[in-house]
Amino acid sequence: MGSVQIVTTILAAAITAVAVWLAVRAVLKMTAVIRLGQPAPERFTDKGARTKTMLVETAGHTRMLKWGVVGAAHWFVMVGFIVLSLLVLEAYFEVVTPTGGLPIIGHWTIFGLATEVITVLGLVGILVLMAIRLRNRPNRPGGRSRFTGSTMWQGYFVEWIVLLVLIFGLLIRGFKVATDHFEYPLWATPVSHAVGAVLPDWQDGTSVAAVIKIIISMTWLIVISLNVTMGVAWHRFLAFPNIFFKREPTRPAGSGLGALRPMTSQGKPLDFEEADPEKDQFGVAHVEQFSWKGLLDFSTCTECGRCQSQCPAWNTGKPLSPKLLVLSLRDHAYAKAPYLLAGGGKDLTGEEKATQAQLAHLDVLALAEADKPLIGTAEEGGVIDPDVLWSCTTCGACVEQCPVDIEHVDHIVDMRRYQVLIESSFPSEAGVMLRNLENKGNPWGAPQNTREDWTKGLDFEVPRVGEVDDFEYLFWVGCAGAFEDRAKKTTRAVATLLNEAGVKFAILGEGETCSGDPARRIGNEFVFQMLAQQNVETLNEAFEGREKAKRKIVATCPHCFNTLGNEYGQLGGEFEVVHHTQLLAHLVSTGKLTPVQPVDGGVTYHDPCYLGRHNRVFAAPREVLGDAIEGELTEMPRNSERSFCCGAGGARMWMEEKIGKRINVDRVEEAMATGAKTVAVGCPFCSTMLNDGVNGKGAGEQVEVIDVASVLLRSVKPEQPQGGKETAPVD
Ligand code: SF4
């Protein structure tokens, strides 16, 4: 060993020892913080499916590749990080002796070839990612950036480290070529040979380049170990468990979509007949009341801002960004952790759990953090502003986009649950809706005995469950479909089409009550359970004696469709629920309905969030429209998975939209820009919001917003006025 190698070896050993010590300390700290969360036993089920999904999502980059160029570049960088870690290991042999290399595989040509290819593609990948970050930097002239609010130095730092590690990897190889100690043939390592051709014949060059590469790599490890909230770096490790433990491992995208998680206390679902707010946790009031998976979610965020770029609230000037919400919760959790780890925290009656002695030596900053209310205005020192919490439409665009499967909607609703159930703190205008649900069983407060008014004027009898028992489908009308004038047209159109196709169906009529979706999404789990239990009982009675496959329900409202199909199972109601567009597509494709006159004038389709993203029904409504209209369907730029919310979900339908641009106006502008004269929808709330948007723009005469079923009815029965006779509006 020469003198240069003695120095390089000491340097490499010293910096590695410091880095590894700090890294172990950081991992222990992160583990301790994540373990502060509540139990989540359901995350340990189905380990086979979880492992498979984790491997597919990480190795295949299935979520990342939805953004083609970024996804591909990131894949090369990820593979580069994993495979080229071997080359960092090899550098330890090279600091000791310039001719050194990895034992066994370090002599294989195939290893030389693979690492050469990955180095080059990794270089291209990281340069692309750097260019994208620079192009989208928050301070660039004009436009909002998905990186707004991200810690930019951390992103640049990680990217520069990757770039330098790759460059020094090539320099090590180049010096080996230049000094004639390189084992791999030219055909397998042409770039290394090209670099070697311009480097001097310096015998110690390899060891010096190797120690620099180790210093760069260990600097990275030291910096991230000193910054445990540096998700842009830590996600390289945390993404694996975060994906493994996602809520529904078999769901290809958006595992946190569809059903909401039941309210839990100590990891067990709460039953409101026995729940006691002094013994059971009602929602989330403090950051440690999230489950450990929630805290893992917050730790894993890469700050990529994909969620932010798709969020309808953020894009219309509201204070909510799903990324900033996650980052605020993460920073708060880590800042409060010393207090919690010292034994601090409030019990369910609000009393401090720690003794004075336990808190005596705590950092004042941790104590100050512990005093912050989780939900509160800036003046109150809150972690999350109430305007942030209540701006969410639960559209799921954030969950759909997140490459590491963070479950934003669950976290938002958990915080809402505490605010509504314990603090009674929510936008006051939504109180009327909740009172109506409790007293009248529908959000509008319409009399229950008018639920069947929509059937008036139809030229056939609509059968009720009980009057007939050989029905194939139970037609779940929904509150909007029964009481709201525009939605009633859809209800009549669907009933007319089912009757025309000879489908045996029946309604519950006055036996139906609200599915509970708005109550659940605003956070009132008590009212949701009350309504849902009543409906489950009614439906179980209606389907008595039938196996699940024959307990078929068709719903026109995607919120009912989602709640009945995905959430009633939590309360013992197992049904086969389809959306009316799915049933209509089936009836057309099997020849039971025949469109005879194509609807013209240009048609575009707006995907309802709870039909599309939450339940992945994208094709059926398009198939129906494809059969019913003249020419091609005109797609809006934001469609299917990336569709833009109408603004009504998450019980926002019953709240004022006081901040920023109205979401429905933003969507209507996009629809109108296509030039379509008809905007087809598949949801009564989307219909209301988009109609309001069109009318607000004074375009009510030029653009019509109607349900897919009404478009089909016009094509199947052109002679019939759409939806039958109007009935009097509901007050
Ligand atoms: S669910 Fe929709 S509105 Fe809510 S944070 Fe996510 S993207 Fe934004």
Ligand code: SF4
């Ligand atoms: S998409 Fe996921 S990882 Fe990216 S910023 Fe949003 S929450 Fe974080």
